[in-house]
Amino acid sequence: MRSRLHLAFPLLCAGMMSAAQAGNFAATAQNNPSLQKPNAPASASKDTQSDADYFQTLVSRIDFEALAARSDQPGAQSIREVKFLIMDVNTDNPSLYFFNTERYPYHYAFASEGLGYSGSLSEFNSTTYFRDDRMHLAGSILAHDHYRSEEGVDGLYTVQFWPVDPVTPALTDKAYKMIAEQMTFAPGQIRYYPASDVHLDIYNNNLAFFESAQLPVIQNEDLFANIEFSILNQGKGYGRLRVINPGDSVPSVSDVVIYTYIPNDLAHVAGIITDSPQTPLSHINLKAKQNNTPNAYMRDAVNNPEVAPLIGELVKYEVTGDGIVLTAATQEEVDTWLESVRPDPQTPQSDLTVTEPALLSELGNGDWIRFGAKAANVAELAKALEPLESEYGHQMVPRGYAVPFSMYNDYMNLPRCQELEEDDDGNLVPDGKYRALCDAERPTEVRNTDSNTLSVSLFNQATPQTLPAGSRDMELVLDNANGLVLFMRDVTNDRWLLNPLPFTDSVLSTSGSSEYRGLNINYLREDGKKSVSIAGDTDFELEVFVLALWAIEAELAITRTRDLPADYFVERSYFEQIESIMADEDFLASPDVRASELKAFRKEVEKGEVTAQMHDKLEAMRTFWDPQGAPYTKNIRLRSSTNNEDLAGFNGAGLYESNTHKPDEGDIADSVKKVWASLWTHRAFEERRFYRIDHFKTYMGVLAHESYGDEQANGVAVTKNIYDENWEGYYVNVQYGEISVTNPEPIITSEGEVSSVPDEFLLAHLLAGDDPYNPEHWWWAQQYIRHSNVETVYDQPVMTENVLTDEETVQLRRAMQAIQGHFRPIYQGDRSFAMDIEFKITATEDNSRGHLEIKQARPWID
Structure with missing residues (x-):
């Protein structure tokens, strides 16, 4: 039991x-x-x-x-x-x-x-x-x-x-x-x-x-x-009914989707049906509530005889208290609905005057406009839970730094130029990627070498190598040259240059030199090689031939100097690059093209060069966790914190990405850039596009704190009774280890592969106790809705029958009380106000039970 x-x-x-x-x-x-x-x-x-x-x-x-x-x-x-x-x-x-x-x-x-x-x-x-x-x-x-x-x-x-x-x-x-x-x-x-x-x-x-x-x-x-259907969010939408399997093309806001799995990346859509159960705190449902998107779970919806005939058709989709209304619709109805639900253009607020990373201990909720709501609310959490931390004797809120919007803005505005790379022929060419910071001392010309392996039979002329007019300072090296004759032809003036002195014997066994049309031509035969150096600029197109006196293999290497193309010197910031991408007609028309182009752009942003000043500012943060400096020992968790998420009325759940920087991964800037790049995820772009939010006024801050390794438990909770606001309480989902609560994933149990299910329960208080007017003395009821189906975590049997121990549940409840009481006046919330939090039970090195830590807090959206 x-x-x-x-x-x-x-x-x-x-x-x-x-x-x-x-x-x-x-x-x-x-x-x-x-x-x-x-x-x-x-x-x-x-x-x-x-x-x-x-x-x-x-x-x-x-x-x-x-x-x-x-x-x-x-x-x-x-x-x-x-x-x-x-x-x-x-x-x-x-x-x-x-x-x-x-x-x-x-x-x-x-x-x-x-x-x-x-x-x-x-x-x-x-x-x-x-x-x-x-x-x-x-x-x-x-x-x-x-x-x-x-x-x-x-x-x-x-x-x-x-x-x-x-x-x-x-x-x-x-x-x-x-x-x-x-x-x-x-x-x-x-x-x-x-x-x-x-x-x-x-x-x-x-x-x-x-x-x-x-x-x-x-x-x-x-x-x-035996549940085959559940209502997650009532509402109405219009669009084309599509079945989405893993790997399928990206749905759009004009699609009603049937997901055959729980997606990690959820685009903005007109309606949602999943064939795996959800909880009210899943990322899918948080997104649905934010966007007023109808959302329901229906087992095997694809094969429902009343659903299947409508797949691929335009439909009206409505989730009601009784179930699903799914009927045929017209394109006019779809277009009218879509236009009716899109808001007017919006510009997120920001303050770019702060240019240095700041300690969370120096920030509060009001700093969201400079560092993002996630970082600001974690900073505010420390104030809310300080008394409980003192009482329990352990940290309950992450400590660390916040990186301001201004650093992202500066990074995206830096002028960038192309670098050189080798092409398939070994030539140095502009790479077409504007990652490097522009250098005023950059060269204006490049030396390229073409190396070609030749298999030449008797009097069988090899395919000629062509050098365009304007080539300079050329060098021709013929390896294993015995028995080979080198010819050059002035294509522009239709003249042959033999071996390479013009109008002389066809085979020279000694070195020599000559001039032709203002070029100095030097010929050298030495150690089985024939080398020809040509000084000066060619004002003609030159072809190079090799002829054999007997069958032989050799290699012809041609090196030449040429001017870099004019577009090599164009300066293009990342903002300018994405602006150009967004102007493309195919990008505008196709969600799949947008997904592909944005993925490629994020890769560029991740690989871009930072200034020395940026590098030093970011590296300086690491001494907070490793005061001794390098070599570093701590894993640092870097999390998105924008002016377009975790806000009242817009939670932005799952739009952006976080990552962990390990000590052996080099500069922390490389991981910060991944967070900056995630502002341009396809799902985030589509969300801003639908809401007409200015992409270029949406800024990415970074919340940085220590990563604690494999969590013993993780969960999400709302600081109110989401089922009845008249009965004060708290709603909790919590799961063993790091198995996702918000994006349930398949697990292996004694019954085979199943979808993971978290502990889901309600904590509700009675207005009774030793002191009914003191919340600390209220009596609480814990009402389970369902229990976790996880049997093993980190390859070991689960250690507790409930995911949280009784003491951890009490600590969580008291923390939620403190959070609700602290943040409600800050947000000027009414009686329905609540905070949506993420928490964990931390890992330990000796297999003892870790402690409760609140990772995040944001206003709950009903």
């Missing part, structure tokens, strides 16, 4: 319980696939509210829907919920009421207004919750309409209680059997779901009772194993 937080709960008085808490907060799992037909019956596509306050028997699905309200529950969005109340549950004549949950969102409201209950809220609470001898019992029934069992049964109804209400096995059995008897339309489709740790502990400690009572129970693992 997994380790759990064990809590004892007192009776809640009216002053301690919020209205929301007086209702039933229960966990559900996600739904199965449902393709909602546009003209489906009301019972399948919309809620039909009844005038009735309650029913005591539900004889049809129509009755259920007449009472149901939409509810966002942990693991399931927009699920139908009908709340129930059993009055006099402690007697032989209890009364069950399925009540109108839209009209009465709280159990007490129904009891008092719908049934005429005359007691106070405090009296109702004290007789309905937390007592074994309670008089009444409150709960909910959730409709998992898209659940499909292994036996092929569609749909499931789960009976659930408020997660922190310790309902006894006997009361659970009594409630379940009353509900099963009075929901006559769903025989065999009703299960008790112990949704929280409180209920799971009760269930696991009373297995014999539940088995003897023959009470059907479903747990997280079984519920999620």
Whole structure:
């Protein structure tokens, strides 16, 4: 059995319980696939509210829907919920009421207004919750309409209680059997779901009772194993329906995509369907929420008989509370929708006056305009968590440096010139790549050598080598020259130069010299070689021939001086280079061309030369981690920090790239350039293009801190209850090792290759405790939605049953409390404000447990 937080709960008085808490907060799992037909019956596509306050028997699905309200529950969005109340549950004549949950969102409201209950809220609470001898019992029934069992049964109804209400096995059995008897339309489709740790502990400690009572129970693992559909983000989009496999061409904003895998690089698209499960904190869903993109998980969507015929066609794609609406659309509808969702042109804010890398300890949130929001918020995190760091005795926020926007801007504006490289013939030619800083003392001419291996038979003339007019200072060297005759021909004036003195005998055995058209020609025969040097400029085209007196092999090397082409001296900064690339018609028209061209451009940026001053500024940072200087020993993590990510209203999740600089990898500037280059990833470019954000006013800063090696755990969390903002809490995804939470990847388990699943849970507090007005003394409930399916990490069995230990969970919760309290006034947030954080449990060298560290914080986007 997994380790759990064990809590004892007192009776809640009216002053301690919020209205929301007086209702039933229960966990559900996600739904199965449902393709909602546009003209489906009301019972399948919309809620039909009844005038009735309650029913005591539900004889049809129509009755259920007449009472149901939409509810966002942990693991399931927009699920139908009908709340129930059993009055006099402690007697032989209890009364069950399925009540109108839209009209009465709280159990007490129904009891008092719908049934005429005359007691106070405090009296109702004290007789309905937390007592074994309670008089009444409150709960909910959730409709998992898209659940499909292994036996092929569609749909499931789960009976659930408020997660922190310790309902006894006997009361659970009594409630379940009353509900099963009075929901006559769903025989065999009703299960008790112990949704929280409180209920799971009760269930696991009373297995014999539940088995003897023959009470059907479903747990997280079984519920999620049969999930074939889940809603991640509701919305609407238009585009061409495309199936994207690994390696396929890049989708665009006018595509509705079915991903057969979870992509690391997600372009801006019109709609998303994945055939692998997601969590609300996956990068895909963060992007979908930011862009108002409809997003859903549907198992085997490609082969769905109602989806497959529309693949390749223009469609309207809508994710609703009931499922997916997917219908044919016109090009006009696609174009109209696309134009309607694009904002006006935008220019990100920046301040380029700071020119030196700065210690994070000297920065705060307000410095985002100079160093980027990621770096500024990590700096601010240290202030928020300083008291906890002192209390726990370990670092909870990375320490290091931030590189300002101005250094990126200077680097991209530096004038650059071409360098020389050897072509396939060994000639030095301009390389066409503007990486090197321009040098005022650069040469204006270059010496090139063409070497050709010759196989010459008797009187079989070899293919001539042509030298253009204007060649200078030539040297011809014929290796293994015995028996070979060297001819030259003035093509321009149709004259032959023999061996090489004009109009003399065809074979010379001694050295000699001559002049021809103002050239000094020197001939030398020595050690089996014939060499001809020609001083001066040719004003004619020259051909060189070799003739054999017998079959022989030799090598002819021709060296000459020539002027470098005029375009070799053109100065082109990286900004000028990308501006030219962006002006190309093919680049404008094709996402695939953009992806290819941007990849090549990033390679150039990564290889560009930095100034000596830049080099020294960046190298100076390394003494923060290695005070002794070179040789360095620390791995440094370098992370993107722009003025176009981690902002309120725009998280930019996954747009840019980070990398780790190792001590043996040379100058740290080489790794910083990789981060700078990532501003031009295809996904980032497409995002800015869609939002009409000025590419040239988007600047890249760099957050630099020590890399801690293989993490024992990594996770993401939101500093609020994302399912019900009326019930304060925190939502957490966490995974073993460095297996990605935000971009789930395939793993090997005892069941074969499967998609990785993280621990996913909700932490919610009760307004009760030793001091209900002091958050440090509140009592907290931990409600798991699902558990990690990882069995081994770093080739070893996982060491903990939950990814986080109980103590780490408490530290994380307290850190989130501090972060929420610190950042909310900074961002002037309202009651729905929250921060999205990334955290880890650090690695250690002695296999002991590491410590919690918060890596990043940014405003959460609902």
